[in-house]
Amino acid sequence: MSKRLIYIFIYIALATALPSSAQRVSWQQKLSPWLRSLAKTSPMPKKAIGTPGTVRESSPTVIAFIKTADSDDRVLDERGCRSLARYGRLHIAAIPIHQLTRLAADSRVERIEARPSGHALTDSMAIHLNATQAYTGEGLPQAYTGQGVVLGLMDVGFDLTHPNFYSRDLTDYRIRRFWDQISIDTVGSSLPVGRDFVTTDDMLALGHSRDGLDLTHGTHTLGIAAGSGYDTNYRGMAPEADICIVANAVSEDLHLIDSADVYKYTFATDALGFKYIFDYAQQVGKPCVASFSEGSGQDLYGWDQLYYEMLDSLVGPGRILVAAAGNQGTTKSYMQKRRGQPSAGTFIYRRGKEMMFTLRSADDFALRLVSYTPTSDTLVVQPRQAFLQPDSVLTDSLADLHLLIEAYPSSYDPTDLCYDVTVSVNEGTLSGERCQSIELLGIDAEVELWRVTGYLVENDINPRLCDSEFTHNVHSPSSAPCVVSVGAITSRNTIINMQGETMVAGNDVLGLRADFSSTGPTMDGRIKPDCVAPGRNIVSSYSSYYLESHPDAGDIAWDVAHYDFRGRTYAWNANTGTSQSTPAVAGAIALWLQACPTLTPTDVMDLLRLTCRHPDPSLSYPNNEYGYGEVDVYAGLLHLLNFSSIPDVPAQHTSARIGVAHHQLHIVLPQPSATPLALRVYDVAGRPVFKTQLPQGQQEHTIALPSLPAAVYAVCIGQESTLVRIDH
Numbered sequence: 001m002s003k004r005l006i007y008i009f010i011y012i013a014l015a016t017a018l019p020s021s022a023q024r025v026s027w028q029q030k031l032s033p034w035l036r037s038l039a040k041t042s043p044m045p046k047k048a049i050g051t052p053g054t055v056r057e058s059s060p061t062v063i064a065f066i067k068t069a070d071s072d073d074r075v076l077d078e079r080g081c082r083s084l085a086r087y088g089r090l091h092i093a094a095i096p097i098h099q100l101t102r103l104a105a106d107s108r109v110e111r112i113e114a115r116p117s118g119h120a121l122t123d124s125m126a127i128h129l130n131a132t133q134a135y136t137g138e139g140l141p142q143a144y145t146g147q148g149v150v151l152g153l154m155d156v157g158f159d160l161t162h163p164n165f166y167s168r169d170l171t172d173y174r175i176r177r178f179w180d181q182i183s184i185d186t187v188g189s190s191l192p193v194g195r196d197f198v199t200t201d202d203m204l205a206l207g208h209s210r211d212g213l214d215l216t217h218g219t220h221t222l223g224i225a226a227g228s229g230y231d232t233n234y235r236g237m238a239p240e241a242d243i244c245i246v247a248n249a250v251s252e253d254l255h256l257i258d259s260a261d262v263y264k265y266t267f268a269t270d271a272l273g274f275k276y277i278f279d280y281a282q283q284v285g286k287p288c289v290a291s292f293s294e295g296s297g298q299d300l301y302g303w304d305q306l307y308y309e310m311l312d313s314l315v316g317p318g319r320i321l322v323a324a325a326g327n328q329g330t331t332k333s334y335m336q337k338r339r340g341q342p343s344a345g346t347f348i349y350r351r352g353k354e355m356m357f358t359l360r361s362a363d364d365f366a367l368r369l370v371s372y373t374p375t376s377d378t379l380v381v382q383p384r385q386a387f388l389q390p391d392s393v394l395t396d397s398l399a400d401l402h403l404l405i406e407a408y409p410s411s412y413d414p415t416d417l418c419y420d421v422t423v424s425v426n427e428g429t430l431s432g433e434r435c436q437s438i439e440l441l442g443i444d445a446e447v448e449l450w451r452v453t454g455y456l457v458e459n460d461i462n463p464r465l466c467d468s469e470f471t472h473n474v475h476s477p478s479s480a481p482c483v484v485s486v487g488a489i490t491s492r493n494t495i496i497n498m499q500g501e502t503m504v505a506g507n508d509v510l511g512l513r514a515d516f517s518s519t520g521p522t523m524d525g526r527i528k529p530d531c532v533a534p535g536r537n538i539v540s541s542y543s544s545y546y547l548e549s550h551p552d553a554g555d556i557a558w559d560v561a562h563y564d565f566r567g568r569t570y571a572w573n574a575n576t577g578t579s580q581s582t583p584a585v586a587g588a589i590a591l592w593l594q595a596c597p598t599l600t601p602t603d604v605m606d607l608l609r610l611t612c613r614h615p616d617p618s619l620s621y622p623n624n625e626y627g628y629g630e631v632d633v634y635a636g637l638l639h640l641l642n643f644s645s646i647p648d649v650p651a652q653h654t655s656a657r658i659g660v661a662h663h664q665l666h667i668v669l670p671q672p673s674a675t676p677l678a679l680r681v682y683d684v685a686g687r688p689v690f691k692t693q694l695p696q697g698q699q700e701h702t703i704a705l706p707s708l709p710a711a712v713y714a715v716c717i718g719q720e721s722t723l724v725r726i727d728h
Helices: 012-017 033-041 074-078 097-105 132-136 200-206 217-226 251-256 267-284 305-314 383-388 544-549 554-558 578-595 601-611 633-640
Strands: 046-049 055-058 061-068 082-087 090-096 109-113 150-155 175-180 195-197 242-247 288-292 319-324 334-337 343-349 354-361 366-371 377-381 393-398 401-409 417-425 436-441 447-451 455-457 484-489 494-496 502-504 531-534 538-542 559-565 568-575 657-661 664-668 677-683 688-694 700-704 711-717 720-726
Touching: 033 061, 033 097, 061 074, 061 097, 061 267, 061 305, 082 267, 082 305, 090 097, 090 267, 090 305, 097 109, 109 305, 150 217, 150 267, 150 578, 175 200, 175 267, 195 200, 217 242, 217 538, 217 578, 242 267, 267 288, 267 305, 267 319, 288 578, 305 319, 319 578, 319 601, 334 343, 334 436, 343 354, 366 401, 377 393, 377 401, 383 393, 383 401, 383 417, 436 447, 484 578, 484 601, 531 578, 538 544, 538 578, 544 568, 554 559, 554 568, 578 601, 578 633, 601 633, 633 720, 657 720, 688 700
Parallel strands: 150 242, 150 288, 175 242, 288 319, 319 484, 484 531
Antiparallel strands: 046 055, 061 090, 061 109, 082 090, 175 195, 334 447, 343 436, 343 455, 354 417, 354 447, 366 377, 366 436, 393 401, 401 417, 494 502, 538 568, 559 568, 657 664, 664 700, 677 688, 677 711, 711 720
8 A cells, every 4th residue: 555645744954955834743743654644534423322312423443552742641531532551651542533633733642653454474393493302301301382371373264163272182172262353243342343252162153263264374373383283293382382362354354344443453453462362361370472473564654663662561571472574585675775886776567557665865866767668768856855845745757657755754763864655657557568667876875775565676678777685574563673573494395285296385495594584684774583493384274164165275285184073174284484484483482481481572582592503504693584593492491491501511402212210311312323422411500410421332221320319400412412300
């Protein structure tokens, strides 16, 4: 969607060049662009009969973030707003749209922000993330399965009846709470949209989220995070965690929402979904990690400033949020013209009438647009001139090609000027026989460009214009500092479907970043993503309702198995994306929370820094492809249990099977060792308590230990280690 309305605020460096009226703060400055558009087009409220003898105003409402200038929030009541959540001066509120202008003009209001919600973006997962021993407790103080932890997930398309969401023996239905935000069954609900379901009977009777006949994304991601596996090997990362889920609204299910209610479904509503999950976990006294495999592009307007501030308020000790980096890695999204470089250029392409990109620079520069007609028409404009135009909007034309430039200061640094540029045509599309190129000019200027819609491409007509890059495309909210952003690596490029056919998806180098996985940095220069996990051809649960409604859908060809359960047929399907790697990391963090329930987002980032594996050894870490690297569950547990501080205990988890009974170690090596192996045992304080050698040529060993106090110990075999508990 093109942004048609812009910030009027002009920073002080331009004051002498601008009319004095442009220096005054106006109500528009307080509203994010989408809200500003709503405010200018909002109809007046209608009169409606209320209780006998009364008349009330009826107006569409928008759910938005609002920050008051001080702790006095009476302005919300005065304007008919309903606060849905509050952290200090920051609220999520239901705001009558016709009140937006007056609310923004009130000096007691600092900012109001909202935009529409975004887009929906494991049989071997535990092996790749080094978690298999965690489930049995083999070589660990106990089993780590997510027990005692709430795994929250907000997504679309849930099959609530799938056996994957029971315990493995089917005695415990593990979905504890479900909020369907687009449910039309709202009678008696106190929630701002939809309703929630709190009993097993109600959830099983419902069967699926309202969008569950046509969407199955949530069924798949939830299975990766917390599926029990039923009677298959396709077990999720935290198979015994409690489950709390929210079905939200995205572009794919907006057609199910009444047009009068569509403004209620925004990023602020998503934040309420996260709050619902964390509130449930707090209610039952358990730590929680929430997974979110959706997102939208970043921006320089500051649409997400209050969103990020709200997320900062929601997370904390025992409350972790994980989100997908996005699947834009194969899309050229960025171009930079460096200082001293005369120009940088690319071609633009869109199967539509308009394309949009964003520019940022503190310097004077020119934008050249060339339309490759027989006459090669050329248009050169100075984007900075937009600040001298009414509403800071500059327009120009080149034959039937039109240019609109909207100017505003960067929300990250007001000394940087930003320009949203829309290129459009009267007839046809920005593709086909006629090509268009854009160039950034000015040898003394440093200029950055981000794609918003359409594509940045190369063309043999002018091969010199090839400066666009496959970078700078991490999605929001995973771009938020407090959110664990997850990219994807490839663990396999093919699967065998249930018909025995080999299905090929991708041609990546195994173990390295999947080509689709978005890369950083963020628009304010921070490294993202924070970590990676397998994301290509991941097998997990698929909706029985989707299978029933769409038996000939193309993605059904990726089903690897069907199972009958209580009269329905359930699928297991291979899917690809950072949507798949994200719940895997959320499940891994659930295992860490089981070991340390008070982990904070900062603690998790430190664990990633200290324990992630580095898929590409040629790079330094962290970096904008892998973050800190691939998650290693065992190394994280080793650190949380204080053994990583022992210099002689290697972080590499041993592949040997080790058991302990009656003060004896029973060791089975993967194969007989060709040389003697050093065996060392350390206590939690780092003191060596026993050492010997395993003789060469043997695969199985039984080693008598000295009398040791009951405790957890590290057993090191060569350059690998594991943990054992010795009991009396």
